[in-house]
Amino acid sequence: MRFGPGGLPAGYDWDTVFPFLKTQGLNAFEVEFVHGVNMKKEVAVKVKENADQNDVKLSIHAPYYMNLCGEDAVIEKSKMYMLSCAKVAEILDAKIVFHSGFYVGQTPEIAFKKVEKAMKEIVGKTSAVFAVETMGKQKQFGSVEEIVALCELFPTLVPCVDWAHIHARSFGGLKTEKDFENILSKFKKNYLSDLHQHFSNIFYTNGNERHHLPLSEKQPDFSILKNVLKKWDVGGSIISETPIPIEGAIQMAKEWKK
Numbered sequence: 001m002r003f004g005p006g007g008l009p010a011g012y013d014w015d016t017v018f019p020f021l022k023t024q025g026l027n028a029f030e031v032e033f034v035h036g037v038n039m040k041k042e043v044a045v046k047v048k049e050n051a052d053q054n055d056v057k058l059s060i061h062a063p064y065y066m067n068l069c070g071e072d073a074v075i076e077k078s079k080m081y082m083l084s085c086a087k088v089a090e091i092l093d094a095k096i097v098f099h100s101g102f103y104v105g106q107t108p109e110i111a112f113k114k115v116e117k118a119m120k121e122i123v124g125k126t127s128a129v130f131a132v133e134t135m136g137k138q139k140q141f142g143s144v145e146e147i148v149a150l151c152e153l154f155p156t157l158v159p160c161v162d163w164a165h166i167h168a169r170s171f172g173g174l175k176t177e178k179d180f181e182n183i184l185s186k187f188k189k190n191y192l193s194d195l196h197q198h199f200s201n202i203f204y205t206n207g208n209e210r211h212h213l214p215l216s217e218k219q220p221d222f223s224i225l226k227n228v229l230k231k232w233d234v235g236g237s238i239i240s241e242t243p244i245p246i247e248g249a250i251q252m253a254k255e256w257k258k
Helices: 017-023 041-053 072-092 108-123 144-151 163-169 177-184 222-231 245-257
Strands: 002-005 028-032 057-061 095-098 130-133 157-162 195-199 201-205 208-213 236-240
Touching: 002 245, 017 028, 017 041, 028 236, 041 057, 041 072, 057 072, 057 236, 072 095, 072 108, 095 157, 095 195, 108 130, 108 144, 130 144, 144 157, 157 163, 163 195, 163 201, 163 208, 177 222, 222 245, 236 245
Parallel strands: 002 028, 002 236, 028 057, 057 095, 095 130, 130 157, 157 195, 195 236
Antiparallel strands: 201 208
């Protein structure tokens, strides 16, 4: 299993971050385009070279303000953001993690059809791999069941399992090994060999995430997840989304070795 932070740690840039990650025993990194895609081709080439030299696997997080199940104009802009990410992802050999959007007064079934239509148009224009994220609010598209169903429709679409989001959306439902296993059992086995995951602890109310917490809160407990992932022989990457992502990544990497 690979571990790393989401976003550049304070005080680091593209020249220094990957050697630093290596010294900390980390080998994954999520490039945050959450406020816009802003990496030129020549920079992306250099980032990929530096990451490869330090055995760091890259992923990308697409902008937050997308909605593939919103109004037509919003969907079109969202598709443009996704394809902009794809141009960089093809250079970085990186999966593109994305939030699908909000139901916005629609039934989940109608929202699903909109997301399906948008993704069909997106994947037809790029060879990039997209990782659709499980979401942490009741009004967001992104239940585990929705993610499973959507991924089955496109060969270049895979799940991004955000355990904190699942914990919040299920009203704190990840407490035991069986709880985590129930989630993993919903995904096809071929996803589990290279599963992209996010982990943090989470504060939630009424089944809705509010903000991320450090691992010490054990909401959910990473040590329980660790045991399940090893038991199920799950591979891939876990990206830390704790309040200080680099700290969470280091803690999880150390815990994994115990």
